[in-house]
Amino acid sequence: MSRPVDAVITLAKAFLGGRISANASLREQHSHGEDTNPPVLPDAVAFVETTEEVSRLLALCNAHSVPVVPFGAGTSLEGHVTPVRGGVSIDMSKMTRIIEVNQADMDCRIEAGVTRKNLNLHLRDQGMFFPVDPGSDCTIGGMCATRASGTCAVRYGTIRENVLGLTVVLPDGRIVKTGGRVRKSSTGYDLTRLFIGSEGTLGIITEIQLRLHGIPEAMSAATCQFDDLAGTVETVIAVMQAGIPVARIELIDDVQMAAIAAYAKLPDLEAAPTLFFEFHGTPAAVAEQAAQAEEIALMYGARGFKWATDPAERAKLWQARHDAYWSGIALIPGCRGVTTDTVVPISRLAEAVLGAKQDILDSGLIAPIVGHVGDGNFHALILVPPGDAVALEKAWALDRKIVNRALALGGSCSGEHGVGIGKREFLEIEHGPEALAVMRSIKTQFDPRGIMNPGKMFLN
Secondary structure (H helix, E strand, O other), X not given: OOOHHHHHHHHHHXXXXXXXXXXXXXXXXXXXXXOOOOOOOOOEEEEOOOHHHHHHHHHHHHHOOOOEEEEOOOOOOOOOOOOOOOOEEEEOOOOOOEXXXXXXXXXXXXXXXXXXXXXXXXXXXXXXXXXXXXXXXXXXXXXXXXXXOXXXXXXXXXXXXXXXXXXXXXXXXXXEEEEOOOOOOOOOOOHHHHHOOOOOOOOEEEEEEEEOEEOOOEEEEEEEEOOOHHHHHHHHHHHHHOOOOOOEEEEEOHHHHHHHHHHHOOOOOOOOOEEEXXXXXXXXXXXXXXXXXXXXXXXXXXXXXXXXXXXXXXXXXXXXXXXXXXXXXXXXXXXXXXXOOEEOOHHHHHHHHHHXXXXXXXXXXXXXXXXXXXXXXXXXXXXXXXXXXXXXXXXXXXXXXXXXXXXXXXOEOOOOOOOOOOOHHHHHXXXXXXXXXXXXXHHHXXXXXXXXXXXXXXXX
């Protein structure tokens, strides 16, 4: 008996041709992201190239009540791209046009499949860059969908602060343009911010208008190591409360530092709690910021700064930080990783990080800690040996313990990875039943047939 999805595939071939397929290997590639949730095969995979193709495909899926799941680079950590109810996985990776760059206004318009690295390569010779840097080379459409953050958010803001406008295709195929090129507006509802962080549950983002920034005249990176984690965290709090405009400040605990040093071949760094700093500005401003930060760090037991001012050396240092996930995974061959993603007010950071560290020690599991701590966000990568169901259950219990402490401290269950499947149970605790009911009503209004990334954000 023919299924609704078969009708969609047949009709979509008229405008997609071979770019919609039920090929088994393609379906397997689109059955999961970088998370520990069980993979689920979509019924088909569609590679779209234009907003108009997305519109026609969504109209078909909506008419036949076929679920759709947007897919970018597949790097999400909370199950966002897992098609839990089958349907069509809509792959945006071919939508890679940089439509326009406006150097005088420091903005650009791109398609959703552009990755942050490719965009910055394109912008480099024009003296501008896009600062939101989650680490992995994700698509910017995916970053918008999950409200991504990263290492530079402490100075430049998250993706939310760097998006001026969007083109979004709604579930019934209508195309909506939100925002624009101006830096502020007092007109209408802020639809741009509604779609930022909606995780593909309200529509599919196809184009983004981005705010850009000038490449700083001077950049300098430094590491400093500590004898204990408490001094490391207290340094972060003091630096931020002093108002020093650091571009990046990253915390790495002893376990994660051992993994990074081995993986990235950084023999000069010990397996000790460590801060990575970066400073942007004029040469004089960078020197002043660095001196202030170093003075504070020494007060809390730092062993002094090691500098990386050469661009190649600085790039190696930050690549090592970006590879923290892979270096952590390498600690147990073949393991899986449950990644926590809590954020707390900066004044409560010590309680959150030190509490998480004690929770990890009590659990008997290995879980390196790393964080974009300048804005109170940190992660524990809880390692689970292959095939160990007991350890996996202990890992999820540890994750809940860390999240519940963050919520009790006035924080959030996710600072940048989003809700997806993994954080659904915490939404009502964090936002309250009335706010959650409003979110559900918005979802129903936009997507009455429930085809847009079903099973995500809400428990049912």
